[in-house]
Every structure is written in structure tokens, then in C-alpha cells.
Amino acid sequence: MPMLEITLNARLRPLDRGDVYEDPLLEELESRSPGSEIVGGGTMMSPEGEPLSCDVAIDLAGDPQAGLALVVDVLQRLGAPRGSTARLDDAGPVVFGATEGVGLYLNGTDLPRQVYADNDINELIGQLTARLGESGELHSYWEGPRETALYFYGPSARRMVELMRDVLDTHPLAQRSRLVNLTDPDAAL
Template sequence: MTDSPLHVTVKLNAKLQPEHRHELFEDPLDALLESAELGQLTGGGTALTDEGEVDYGDIEIALTDPASLPGVIELLEQLGAPKGSLIQRAGEPDQPFGVTEGLALYLNGTDLPDEVYEQCDSNYVFEQIVERIEGVGEICSWWQGPTETALYLYGVSFETLRERIADLVATYPLCQGARVVKIA
């Protein structure tokens, strides 16, 4: 044990709304740190793109024992931290970690025929994706921008997620012109 805590920032390579970051990562991490008396969360934040889309999230931690850092990383990976996430601390190089891959499905919100928007439902797309990726991933968050709506999927592999939703994206009218982007 040291007299002063080790301050680290967890930079999650995840497009999560703040409430989803809390639910998926911060709350379980905080519970573990407090119950084991390893430290505490001291802050966090969300970085946004110019369009207002989440770029990544930060979680700030004060660890009472620097030796507990590998356990924190292990927990974050058990919780599904995406590849490309980083542990950042003063005077040290960034330490990459993460296990899941991410896929963003961007639905075109402005350029499809009016009848597509009238007759189709983004909730149907959501439900169909949940069914199709069960056991290999989950929808962890979403975003509604000025011209697109995004669903953020994280799971075992980008390719598996893409393959599982490919027929829906190819056939459901609301998915016309949709973009599929690897995000982790």
C-alpha cells in the first residue's frame, strides 16, 4: 500500500451515452473498488464529435494500491471493454486493453422516400438486431444525429456482428443506404 493513491484514467473506446457507460462499466467497477477497498471513481466524461456523436468515454479512478491496476483492467475486460481502450497515467505510456469489437449501424434519417419512414420502424430494426446477435454481442448504446441514427453493437468480432445483421441491412427498407462501420 502507498500513502497516495494512483490516479488513472480509463479511456473507453466505446460510443456510449453517459447513462450506458455508467450502467455497463462505472457502476460495477465502483461497486468492486468500494467493496474491496481498492479505491474509488473520481470522475468521468464523454468526448463528442463536432456532430454531437459520442467519440469515447473516460473514467477517472484513484487506486489505493497500484498493484490492483491489473485487476481493474481484468474487470473492465470482463465487462466487455472494447479493443483500443487505454489506461492513462501521468509519466507512463498509455496501456492498451480491451476484448470486444464494435460495429456501428448508421441508418439514413433524411434521404429515403417518405413512405419508408412512415411504414418502417427503427424499433423493429433494434429488436431484429438483438435477436440476430444474441450470444455473440449486444446493442450497448445509440445516437440520433441530424441526418442519421446509429446503433452501437459490441461483441466477439466485428465480422460476426456484420454477418449476423447482413440480411436485415440488405432487405429492410429503413436500412437502405445504411452505413456499417467498424468502431472497435
């Protein structure tokens, strides 16, 4: 069987990778490409354990080019970030992606203790999600030794930042936070 290697330019914990991409992709493969199956997956981590990207390996049944087109189409509809790639056996990569990512890194150590005691990160996430509406959604998170990162994906990183700005400017847990463009780290937000 031809092997299709997918690298998603997405920062996802392994369980989130399954929920966001693998499980819906498997459903599509079962109905539209019987015999094709997901045979592996992984998450590239930084030395600190932060997810950087993730991979999915697929054995394709039938016409390999049709399988490639199907998988890329499904992942695009699921919101795969720009800069994701698909590689069929030894062929060159196909670059795809429909969304942009924003990482919100919350300071977990340098705020007054009372800020952490009096505020709930889930309430902050709720406010951000409500502000984003259809313009973005939280796909995953990471709890590091000094920061907690929230990974949002949507059609436009700049638009997500514009929508989140009033919450970030007023919520106590957002003090000393930083924003990172996940799909294009060199681009300003």
C-alpha cells in the same frame, strides 16, 4: 491517492457509459478495493455531437499496480473494446480490450417518408439483437442531423456483420445505411 485514467474506445452516451461500465466497476471496487472511487468521467464528442470515446477517472486506494490490474480485468470482463487504455499517474498507457465494435448508421433523411412513417426503429433493433444472440449487443446510439447510429459490441465485428446482414438487406429502415468498424476504422467489414 494514485490516479488511474481510463479511456474506453467505446461510443457511448454518458448514461450508457454509467450503465455498461461505471456502475459495475464501482461495485467491484467497493468490494475488492475499498477506498477506491470513481471521481470523474466524460465523453469525447465529434463537432456534430457524436460520441467518439469515453473516459473514467479513478482514485485508487492501496497498491496502485494491483488496482490497475483489478480495473483492467473488470473492464475486460465487461467487454471493453480493443484499443482502450489505462494510464496510472504519469506512467505509459496499458492497452487493453476484449471486443470489437460495429456502427450501423441509418439514413434519417433520404428515404421515402412512408418508410419512416410505417417502420419502427425499435423493431429493427429487436431483429438485429435477436440475430446477434451471444455474438454482440447494442451498447448505445446517437441521433444525428442526417443519421442515427447504433453501436454494437461483441467478440468479432465481422461475425456481427455476417449475422446482421439478412436483416439489413431486407428491413426498409436499413436502406442506404452504412456499417463502420468502430475499433479499427481502416479495417474492412
